Amino acid sequence: MITLLDIFGIAVAMSIDAFCVSVCIGMKYHERKHYLRLGLAFGFFQFLMPVLGAFAGRVLLNYTDNLKYLAALILFFVAFSMMREGIKNKECKVYFADPTIGLSLIML
Numbered sequence: 001m002i003t004l005l006d007i008f009g010i011a012v013a014m015s016i017d018a019f020c021v022s023v024c025i026g027m028k029y030h031e032r033k034h035y036l037r038l039g040l041a042f043g044f045f046q047f048l049m050p051v052l053g054a055f056a057g058r059v060l061l062n063y064t065d066n067l068k069y070l071a072a073l074i075l076f077f078v079a080f081s082m083m084r085e086g087i088k089n090k091e092c093k094v095y096f097a098d099p100t101i102g103l104s105l106i107m108l
Contacts, residue, residue, distance in 0.1 A: 010050070018042045021108050025099055037100040041108070 022038055061067055099108060
């Protein structure tokens, strides 16, 4: 069962992630409209993701005895893919489009 300490750890991790992305975008795009779009999108998705994750966890729990091993495997695959991609691509990519609109904002 999930403890209060687990919930606190998840909350801290999610807030650090949102903070880092917001600071990086805010260094270049610092107008009121950008703040509003980022704040609303991050607030909505930071609420929605744990709710969907809890629902998916309950559904998957019926199909597996121990969900933590499946979650660990998925996280390992994502981390391995990120490291492999970082090592493979040496060039620095610069994006000129406004990341606070459209699909870019949803992906952030």
